[in-house]
Amino acid sequence: MIDLELLSAALFPDSALTILSISQGNDQHLIVSARTSGGQPACPCCQTVSTSLHSHYPRTLADLPCFGQGVQFQLCVRRFRCRERTCPRQVFCERLDGVALRSARMTERLTGTLQGTALQSGASVGRRIGRTWGIHRSRTTYLRVMRRMTPVPRIKPLKYIGVDDFAFKRGSLYGTLIIDLETGQPVEVLPDRTATTLAHWLRDHPELELATRDRSTEYARGLTEGAPQAQQVLDRWHLVKNLREALERQVQRYQKEMKLALVLEGEHTVLPLCSHSAEQSSQDVTVQKQAQYAKLYAQFQRGHSIAAIVRATGVHRATVHRAIRCQGQVSRRRHARPAGILTPFQTILIERWEAGCRNASQLYRDLVQAGYAGSKRRVILWAQERREVPTPTTPGPFRTSALRNRRSEVGQSSSASSLTVKAASWLLFSLPEDVEEDQQGLIKRLQTCAPLRQAQELVHSFRTMLRTRHGESYPSWAEQVQASGLTELINFAKGLQREGSALLAALTLPYSNGPTEGAVNRLKTIKRPMYGRAGFDLLRLRVLSG
Ligand SMILES: [Zn+2]
Structure with a gap:
């Protein structure tokens, strides 16, 4: 025999419900009859406790399945009269705190389960998962309970943020994701990537101290307008990427010299x-x-x-x-x-x-x-x-190094003569510790071209500065670039000059936009299974609450 009192305490630990009976309903349902027990409820309008019972009414609630069967509560709930003369309410129903919300047809724990499932996997997949547990609810129910949620408000002040964009529709429609750099959690999703929207959001967060961003001018402007007190930090990955692109353009400019450096001692039978x-x-x-x-x-x-x-x-x-x-x-x-x-x-x-x-x-x-x-x-x-040997008119430095390299690396001549600008720029870009042994020869040959060697040295010193956070040596690096006459690197340095203190912060502070990029990746995994059907509100909710 089941001890109903014990069961009541186990099923409703925080509420005053007493189970009266449990029976097997049709279509695989357990029916649990219960009633509210004792206590005088207060009027929801005037908070006056009432002892004047008006009537009873039946209320049906669906609960989480048990032993693979659906569970339905059939409750007998009381109505009371409010005796307070000034109160506009005459009759009120007692609340089922901790069991179900007002007018709800499901218990709070069932609603919570649906919400949790839908948040993690979306309504359609959530519905399929729910079926395996014995919860038979429609996709729209999952959507409805999910939309009823609101993101959990922050308690700690927001000090360090990362800002990055993501595509709703690649090439045309973009949004902005803001994360808390301390926890890595998303704090806001904005519907576009304009400076105005970002600045508007930032004005509600005067406690901000630091923000990392990519090299977008819109974000730079938005941060300056909305949070002038916050230190902006450029993303180091983007700096490295832009540097490599500048180097590639630089190598492109010296393509002729590069080919010459590679071919001078190269075997004449190509490939x-x-x-x-x-x-x-x-x-x-x-x-x-x-x-x-x-x-x-x-x-x-x-x-x-x-x-x-x-x-x-x-x-x-x-x-x-x-x-x-x-x-x-x-x-x-x-x-x-x-x-x-x-x-x-x-x-x-x-x-x-x-x-x-x-x-x-x-x-x-x-x-x-x-x-x-x-x-x-x-x-x-x-x-x-x-030609098998350099011509007598080949300049001295090219000539000697060409002959020396030719003696040591005859086997590489075919790959050397077919080296593209992109491949050459990657070789020059790589730091010595990242270069494979068999590529050393190619790099040496490229270095016989003086401008390429100079570009390589400048790129390496910038990368080392970035790795070791020695931002103080940036001004002298910029001077060296100016003096080098390498147009593309000069343009790169000019672009950096416009970033102001955000650049120096990137070269000295430990913060970077990497965690934001990671959060954007996670956002994409939420966005893509929605197949573009769900709206911005649902995406925002799932990103912020998930
Ligand atoms: Zn009242």
């Missing part, structure tokens, strides 16, 4: 293995294609229709058409390389080369006399491809 295997595989494909075309054309000649050939072979209709049009022969004309402007002069060039002329300018003059109308550069490239 021999690669081109050979490509040609080989291309020949294999042609042989297969020829066999296929011949087969298809033979079938056509035997009187089969195109549709019949398609059915029999499974080959695409367009291919059958092409095979018939070419009469079973693969046409190679389409793939043939057009004759270059140098082609008619190949015999003269080779003749002069064999005779020992290695001077590209001389070769070019000879060709012009023979009627060549192309550029000098083409002749230089032609000569470069064949």
